[in-house]
Amino acid sequence: MAAVLDHIHMGANNVYTTAHDITQTYKIGHYDGGFMSSITVGHKAVPLGGGVYIEIESLIDPFATSDLTKLPWWYTKALAAPEKAIWSGLCLRVNTMEELGEIAKRHGGVISPRAGRRTRPDGPGVKFWSAPSGPKVVNAWETGRPNWYCWEDRLYVHPSGQPVIPAPGLVDVQGVSWLEMGGTEQEMADWLGQHPDTLNMKFNGKSLGLYAVAVKTDMGEVVIRRRSATE
């Protein structure tokens, strides 16, 4: 089965103001997603409908900055961006670990040996595996390419399906209508192993990476543009 769009990572300098800006500007709600297993990164989620969400993350532990190895690469890029936030990762989803393993193998890597974990404010954690990983595999996000995820068998609590904080004037989100990507359709098809049309990708010919996300809403289409990780 072809992979589907799962989430889009937005690296930010301040997870609070970035989420607030999105809600104020586009009238798309968000909620607090807790903190990641690295514990130095805080998380907010912006459901987009259709099983997709934006994952906003920023460093929230000042003592992490004293150890440069704990600074995510996207953090420095986010600081330099005009909106203090970038599109840092595009994340696809497959349903089984077997599919994830096949994708990892096709890219000359393995499934990430450690599952990712996030502790939600209401307690139950979420757990997921990603691919491809390994010493011979390029960092997909950093090079503007999608990677793949498989969630623990808890899709019923998928981040895209959780309630947002009520706020005045929020739109009803109905899914992602298209993604503006750098590179070419052929480059992306070779990486994905499936036709980019299945993910509603458009190509602008710039360097690889994500440039814009269009969201269907009951009030019309909303286009969210941010600097790409590769710019």
Next chain:
Amino acid sequence: MGLHIDHLSLASPNIFRSADALCKEAGLGYWTGEWIRDTAVHIVPLGPPGNFIEISGFVDVHTLKNMDEHKQWILDITETGDHFNGLCLGVDSMEELEQFAAHWKTKVNPFNNPDPAAHFQRANGYILPMASTPSGKRSVWMKGLPNVYYYPDRTHHSSGQPTHPCEGMVRPTGIKWVEVGGTEEELSTWLGVPNVGSVLPLKFNGKSLGVWAVCVGAEEHDDIVIRRPAASDAVPVSKFAD
């Protein structure tokens, strides 16, 4: 209510982790999504008549490139973990707040400052109107002393907002007592309130100034005592004596 305890500030190196840990330790739920500039708070409501702990910490660590005395103080007191760093009293009217300002020969920080960045903002767009005193370049919290607040609209008070559900959650029934450093005489002199220990539910432990513990009642549950060192235990108040 007259002069009362409104909230306690708990400075944290990582508010997400500290709120999660306190929730698991004490069964007290919390809500998220309130911030001011580079700092955010996770709020732990403690029950009537409207008390809460605000777990506060930096969420925009880049601002630490431009260090100032207050930021350095927060870093210094959180380097070794959570510390209580503020006792926040409340009054019921602007007139009462102005009396405290007059006692301290200072001004009131107004609740209607037109700059949104001067206020706590919430994820739903609400901007929290809140007046306080004393006003000054240096927070009195750094000296281990309380300040006083007035909320013109208590219907949106932080203690009354819904929390995330958590396992083993209790229903808090309010503060029973707060353990503070110093003596009753010292605090009475600071506030200009004689015998303040008979006005506020305080216990004095004679240690360095600041909050050392809070006891919270809970329905069908033993009292909950949350004990953390006072900020003055990490950074002596004498550092800010000038």
